[in-house]
Structures are given as structure tokens and as C-alpha cells.
Amino acid sequence: MLTDTLTVFSRELRPSLRNPFTIIISMVQPLVFLALFAPLLPGSDSLRWFVPGIVVMSCLFAASMTGSNLLFEIQTGSHERMLVTPLRRPALLIGRALKEIVPMVAQAALIVIVCLPFGYRLSVGGALLGLIILAGFCVGLGALSYTLALASKQQEWLFWTVQQTLLFPILLLAGVLLPIDGGPGWLRALAAWNPLRYVVDAERALFTGDLWASTTITGLLAAAIVGTLGLVIGVRAMRRSA
Template identity: 55%
Template sequence: MTTTAPAASAGTTAGTRPTGFVRDTAAVFVRESKPLVRDPFSVMFSLVQPLVFLGLFGPLLIGAAGGDVAGTLQWFVPGILVMVALFGTASTGANLLFEMQTGSHERTLVAPLSRSALLVGRALKEVVPLVIQGTIVVVVAVPFGFAVDVAGLAVGLVILAVFGIGFGALSYTLALSCRNRDWMFWMVHQTLLFPLMILSGMLLPLDDGPDWMKVAAAVNPLSYLVGAERALLAGDFGDPAVVGGAIAAIVTCAIGVVVGVRAMRRAS
């Protein structure tokens, strides 16, 4: 009797021993990144929609601008980068939905890992494909006359990465809320995604739009990201839009992580 109790206690302690937030986050990040390494085609496939917009919508804008290819690309390509960040992170919750349906997520919940790390590690994973895809979009546009400031591109990708962490966390939160109704995830996803995109000015300028549309754009964080990317990729670091975009990205990241961590901690 006196020998079995300590053994059970030791086993319980070993099984529930916290491992540290940073180490847990790194472990989750590596776990979530392995599918990208094994199947890099998935990263390329996610580029189809932004490249379609660039290839089909771009010529229409060039025609409307009187054939000014370079000027149109300087305006349009930064918006496509924001589109990459939006599309790439908005659907990440679908992966979590699949794991919950197959029981994989429940197995991670009983692992000796911080619940916060489960969320943050997943969100950080979205930075890798976002940076790769954004770089590819710029490389594709350069031969057609797009001039990019390399330092501005680097800073712009960092801002998009910060935004992507927060927006990806919100997508995971939505998935946790819709775990038994996956159709609800896609309904909310599609209902919000395209209004956010259109009301950001990434596809068409909103200067001549109605007042209600301008008001909606003023509270849309993507509007500030688009403005920041246009300034940064042109090398205009002093543009106030850069500060606005950075603030929008940081606020989105903070809200997404806080809300997501709370949802993950409540998950069972």
C-alpha cells in the first residue's frame, strides 16, 4: 500500500508536467509544418485564386487606366498580397475541423502541452506559406513592369505575417465554435470574406464609392493593410499608411490570439 501510492503520484506528475510555452509552441509549429514539407504542392495550389485575379482582373484595370501597365501593377499587386494573406489564413480553421472530426485534435488536448501553445503554434505555421506565396506573386509580376522595393517587401511581409497570425487564430476560433456544424464554418467564412475583400479597396478604388462604403472601409483593417503594402512596396516608408497598416495588423493579431487562446482553453 505504501509503495503503489507514490508510483501513481509520480506517473500523474510526469504525465501532466508543463513543458514551457515556448517549447510547446515550437513543437506544435513543427508538427503543423510537416505536411507543408511533405506536400509543398498545397502551398502552390493556394496561389491559384490570387494569380487568377492578377491575370484576369489586372488587364481590366490596365484598360481602365489607359494602358498604364506599370502604374496599374504598382497599385494592384500590393492588394493581391493582402488577398494572399486573407485567403490563406481565413480557411485554416478547416484543418482544425477535420482534426476534430477524426479525433486527432482530442489526442493533442490530452498531451502535456499548453493550450495556448496549441493555438499559437498553429497560427505561426501560417506565416511560412504566406511569405512564400507573397514572394511568388511579386516575382511573377516583376517581368510585366512591377517595380518592387526589396526592403519594403520584407517589411510588408512581416506586417502581413503579424496579421495572418491573428486572422488565422480567429479562423481556428470559428472552427472550435462550429465543431459539430462544419457547414456553419463555411457559411460564416464566405459571408465575411468577400465583403472584407471588396471593402478594402484591394480590387477597385473606393474613392468614388458611396459614403456608406467609405465608412465601412474605414473600419475594415484590410483597408489599412492595403494602404501600407502599396506604400512599402513603392519604398515610401514615411507614408502614414505604413503606421496605420502596422497598427491594424498588431490589433488583429492581439484580438485573434486572445480570443483564440480562450476558445482553445475551453475546448474539451
């Protein structure tokens, strides 16, 4: 399973490594947010709050795109070719999702480095645990994106419509850009159902080194549920759709 995942992952990543320009470009966007949005946040402590959020946002965007490469490969026939190989089905999902997420680790490191001169400090151990939780969530999301691509293989617009329609509510209801604690009751109630919200809270605590907070448990749980659910749904979709 590990070898299979690695095979899929390295296949997916290879074109980017051969042409690293695309990765470099993708690094710029969170820096733009950091430069133009973070200064608007009140309080001297805003970076501590905002940096974990921006890392989550990058991963969210990246993972939700997992299916977009797939759409093209479904049309050309290379996805079918992969399905006929003995590669284990979950490896196809995890490998593809990881390909989107792993460059984000480099991105997170870059963000942290850029913030250091501005007095930002983080707990390396906490951040690493945070990234693992985030990866679990994103593998699930990537698998769902994969499923969406399979479902919309006849009409490509469907993929983008659904992806865009869901992405922003998930993002906003997780308190990534602005805190939701001060929001109206209905909004907080909605946010309580958003698994990403728990992941974001966990990231914030972990990045500051607060490993034993209850948010770590809820974040881990939310990520595990999304991860498992995504893989189960993804594998089923793959068995049905070919």
C-alpha cells in the same frame, strides 16, 4: 513559447512538405487573378497598386482557412491529444496560422518575379516589413478562424457559412480589388471600420518603398489589434471548448 510555436508549425506544415503538390496548386490562383484581373485596371501604374493587394488577398484566404483542418482534427481526436500536451495555448493558434501564411511568402515572391518583366519594381525592405505586418494581421485572423472551428465542431456547415459570409465583405471593403476612394460615402464609412483596409494601405506604401508614411503606423496598429484580439479570443475559446 517560440519552441512550442515551431513544434506546432512544423507539425502542420509537414504533410504539405511531404506532398508539395498542394502548395503548387495554391500558387496558381493569385496568378490567375493577376493575369485576368490586373489588365482590367486603368492606368499604367496598375501593377504597383494591384500586386500588394493580391498578396494580401492570398494571405486573407489562407489564414481564414486555419480552422478548416482543425475541424477534422477535432473529430478524429488529434486536437484533443495536442490540448493535453504542455504546449502553450497561444502557440497552438500561432503555429497553425503561420502554417497557412508562410507558404504565402513563397507565393508573394512568385507574384513579384512574374511581374518583374512587366516593369514592376518593389522595395525589398519595405515589402519585408509589409509581410511582417500582414503576418500579424493573419495570425489574428487565423486564431479567429480557429475559434470559429471550435464553435462549429458539432456542425461543420457553420464554419463554412460564417467564413464565406465574412470573407468577401472584408475583402471588398478593404479596397483589395478595386479602390474604395471613389465609392459612395456609406461605403467609405463602412470601410473605415475594416482593419484590413489599413493593412492594405500600408502594404501599398511599403511595397513601393514609402516606409515612413502614416499608413505604416495605422497598418501596424490595425494588425496589432487584430492579432492580439484574435489570440485572446482564441485562447479563451480553447480553454472553454474542450
